[in-house]
Amino acid sequence: MSPEFGELVPLALTFESLTDVDFWISVGVLAGIYAIVALGLQVNTGFTGIVNFGAAGFMAIGAYSMAILVLEVGLSFWVSLPLAMLITMLFGAIVGLPSLRLRADYFAIATIAMAEMVRLFAQNARGLTGGNQGIFCADDDPSNCYANSWRDVSDSINGVVENFWSDPATLFPLLLVIWATVGIATVALIYLQKSPWGRVLRAIREDEDAARALGKNTLLFKLQSLAIAALLGAFGGFFLALNLATLHPIDFEPLITFFAFSVLVLGGLANYKGVFVGAILFWFVIEATRFIELPDPPFTETRIAALRLAITGLLLIGLMAFRPQGLFGKRQEMVLGE
Amino acid sequence: MASERTGKEADSSQQTSRNGAVLQIEELFKHFGGIRAVNGATFRVAPKTITALIGPNGAGKTTLFNVVTGFYRGDRGSVAFDGDQVFGQPPYELARRGMVRTFQITKALAAMPVIDNMMLAAPEQPGERFRNLLLRPGAVRAREREVRQQAMELLEVFNLTELADDYAGTLSGGQRKLLELARALMAEPKLLLLDEPMAGINPTLGARLLDHMERLRRERGVTFLFIEHDMEVVMNHSDRVVVMAEGRVIAEGEPHEVRNDRRVIDAYLGETVIDTVHGERLSQ
Numbered sequence: 001m002s003p004e005f006g007e008l009v010p011l012a013l014t015f016e017s018l019t020d021v022d023f024w025i026s027v028g029v030l031a032g033i034y035a036i037v038a039l040g041l042q043v044n045t046g047f048t049g050i051v052n053f054g055a056a057g058f059m060a061i062g063a064y065s066m067a068i069l070v071l072e073v074g075l076s077f078w079v080s081l082p083l084a085m086l087i088t089m090l091f092g093a094i095v096g097l098p099s100l101r102l103r104a105d106y107f108a109i110a111t112i113a114m115a116e117m118v119r120l121f122a123q124n125a126r127g128l129t130g131g132n133q134g135i136f137c138a139d140d141d142p143s144n145c146y147a148n149s150w151r152d153v154s155d156s157i158n159g160v161v162e163n164f165w166s167d168p169a170t171l172f173p174l175l176l177v178i179w180a181t182v183g184i185a186t187v188a189l190i191y192l193q194k195s196p197w198g199r200v201l202r203a204i205r206e207d208e209d210a211a212r213a214l215g216k217n218t219l220l221f222k223l224q225s226l227a228i229a230a231l232l233g234a235f236g237g238f239f240l241a242l243n244l245a246t247l248h249p250i251d252f253e254p255l256i257t258f259f260a261f262s263v264l265v266l267g268g269l270a271n272y273k274g275v276f277v278g279a280i281l282f283w284f285v286i287e288a289t290r291f292i293e294l295p296d297p298p299f300t301e302t303r304i305a306a307l308r309l310a311i312t313g314l315l316l317i318g319l320m321a322f323r324p325q326g327l328f329g330k331r332q333e334m335v336l337g338e
Numbered sequence: 339m340a341s342e343r344t345g346k347e348a349d350s351s352q353q354t355s356r357n358g359a360v361l362q363i364e365e366l367f368k369h370f371g372g373i374r375a376v377n378g379a380t381f382r383v384a385p386k387t388i389t390a391l392i393g394p395n396g397a398g399k400t401t402l403f404n405v406v407t408g409f410y411r412g413d414r415g416s417v418a419f420d421g422d423q424v425f426g427q428p429p430y431e432l433a434r435r436g437m438v439r440t441f442q443i444t445k446a447l448a449a450m451p452v453i454d455n456m457m458l459a460a461p462e463q464p465g466e467r468f469r470n471l472l473l474r475p476g477a478v479r480a481r482e483r484e485v486r487q488q489a490m491e492l493l494e495v496f497n498l499t500e501l502a503d504d505y506a507g508t509l510s511g512g513q514r515k516l517l518e519l520a521r522a523l524m525a526e527p528k529l530l531l532l533d534e535p536m537a538g539i540n541p542t543l544g545a546r547l548l549d550h551m552e553r554l555r556r557e558r559g560v561t562f563l564f565i566e567h568d569m570e571v572v573m574n575h576s577d578r579v580v581v582m583a584e585g586r587v588i589a590e591g592e593p594h595e596v597r598n599d600r601r602v603i604d605a606y607l608g609e610t611v612i613d614t615v616h617g618e619r620l621s622q
Contacts, residue, residue, distance in 0.1 A: 191471070197465060213439050217428075
C-alpha cells in the first residue's frame with residue numbers, strides 16, 4: 001500500500017488489535033462485570049417492572065464497604081466480602097422501603113438520587129473513602145491493600161493455568177471468576193424466575209393492583225427484587241474494584257448505570273441470555289472503537305473518545321429502531337405489556 | 339345444602355359472622371378534597387347471596403369497593419368481614435382472608451400466559467418464599483402440581499382450556515372477564531366483589547357469567563357483591579339489591595321491593611330505571 005493511498009483513507013481500523021488476547025480479556029472482564037450488574041437490572045426492570053437507575057450506587061456501596069472493612073476495620077478480605085454483600089442488600093432494602101411506594105417513574109428518579117448521594121458521599125467523606133484521591137492501601141501500612149488477598153488467589157490460579165498456557169495474562173483469573181459468577185447468578189435467577197416467586201414478580205410487572213387483589217404483599221416482593229439487584233451490584237462493585245485496583249468516586253458516575261442499562265436493552269428485557277450477549281457486544285463496540293485511527297488534527301484524542309460513545313449511541317438507536325425488543329426480547333410480551 | 343360441600347369450601351361457608359353477615363359495613367366515609375364520595379354508607383351482605391350494588395353515576399359504588407377491599411384508605415367507619423374488623427387492612431391481607439375483588443377495567447396480566455394468571459392467584463404457595471425454594475423444593479413442586487391441576491379444572495369450567503398457554507393479552511374482552519372471574523376463584527374466596535362484571539361483554543357471554551355466579555354460590559357457597567348498571571341483570575339475578583346515591587345507602591331489599599321504591603326512582607331522576615348505563619363519573 002502506497003503512503004499516498006494511506007493519506008486518502010480518512011478512517012482506518014487496525015485489525016491486528018482484535019487478534020490480541022489482552023484485548024479480548026479486557027473486553028471479557030468489562031463485559032462480565034456489566035453482565036452481573038445488568039442481571040440485577042433485569043430482575044428489577046425486566047421481571048418486576050421497577051425501573052432501577054441506581055446500579056452505580058449499589059456497586060459503590062459494595063466496593064467501598066469491602067475496601068473500608070479491609071483497610072480501616074482491619075477485617076480479612078474473605079470476611080469483608082460477605083459483610084459488604086449484606087451491607088449492600090440492607091442498603092437496598094432501606095432505600096426501597098420508602099421509594100418503592102412511589103410510582104414507577106418517580107422510583108426511577110429516587111434511585112438516581114440515591115446513587116448520586118452515595119457517590120458524592122464517597123467524594124466528600126475523605127477520612128473514610130479517601131475522597132477524590134481514592135482508596136487503595138491502608139494509610140498507616142502501604143503494604144496492606146484491599147486487593148492483596150485476591151492477588152494471591154489470582155497468582156495461584158495462574159500458577160495452574162501456566163501448565164496449559166505458558167504466559168497467562170494477568171487478568172485471566174479475574175476473567176474466570178467473573179464469568180463463573182455470571183454463570184452461577186444466571187442459573188440461580190432462572191430457577192427463581194420459573195418459581196412461584198418469579199410468577200408474582202411478573203404479575204407485579206403487569207399490574208401491581210391485580211397482584212395485591214390476589215393476596216400478594218407486593219411491597220415485600222419488590223423489596224426482595226431490589227435486594228437481589230443490590231447483591232449483584234455489590235458483586236459488580238467488587239470485581240470493578242479488583243480490576244481497577246484503586247477506587248475513585250468517578251468510577252461510580254451515573255454513566256456506569258446507563259452503560260449497564262444499554263447492555264440490558266441491547267440484550268432485551270425479560271431474558272437472561274440476552275444480558276451476556278448484550279454485555280459482550282456492547283463492550284466489544286466500546287473497546288474496538290478505541291482503535292479508530294483518524295488524522296490528528298482535527299481528530300484529537302479527546303474528540304475520538306467522544307466519537308466512540310457517539311458511535312455506540314448510534315448503534316443503540318439503530319437497534320431500538322429496527323429491533324425494539326432487543327436481541328433476545330420477546331416482541332409479543334413487549335407489545336402486550338403496554 | 340351443606341352436605342353437598344366438602345373440604346375447604348364447607349368450612350369457608352361455616353365461618354360467617356356471629357350476626358349472620360359475611361360483610362357488614364357501617365358508617366363508612368371517604369372523601370377526596372371537598373367531595374364526599376362515600377358518605378356514611380351502611381349495609382350488610384348475607385352469606386351465600388348474590389347482592390347487587392346499584393346507584394346512579396357518581397354514587398360512590400366503586401369508591402366503596404376500593405375502601406372495603408383496602409385499595410383506598412377510608413376516613414372512618416367499620417368494615418366487618420366474617421365477624422372480624424378489617425377496616426384499613428391492606429388488600430393482600432383481605433384477599434388472604436377470602437375477600438377477593440375484580441376491577442371495572444379487567445386486569446388480565448397481559449404478558450403472562452393464561453395458566454400463569456390462574457396459578458398466581460392460588461393461596462398458600464410455599465414457592466413464593468426464598469427459604470422454601472432453597473430448603474423445601476419438594477413441597478414447592480408438590481404444591482405447584484396441585485395448583486396447576488386446580489387451574490386446569492377451573493379453565494375447563496370456563497371453557498378456556500385451549501387458551502391456557504396463550505398470553506392473556508391476546509384474549510377477547512369477554513374472555514378476559516371470564517379469566518378474571520376464574521382467577522379470582524383460584525384465590526378461594528368466601529366473598530367475591532365484582533365491579534361491573536357485565537360491562538363491555540356480549541349478552542351471550544354475560545349470561546354465561548351469570549350462570550357461573552349462580553352455580554358458584556350454589557356449589558361452593560361463595561357470596562357475591564357486584565356493581566351493575568344493567569337493571570335486567572340486577573332484577574333477575576340478584577337476591578338482594580343495595581342502592582347507593584351520593585355516598586349513602588338509600589334503599590336495600592329484594593329486587594321487586596327496590597324497583598318500586600320512591601327514593602330509588604328519585605335518585606335515578608332523568609334516567610329510566612330499566613336501562614343500561616355505561617361508564618361512571620367519580621367512581622375511579
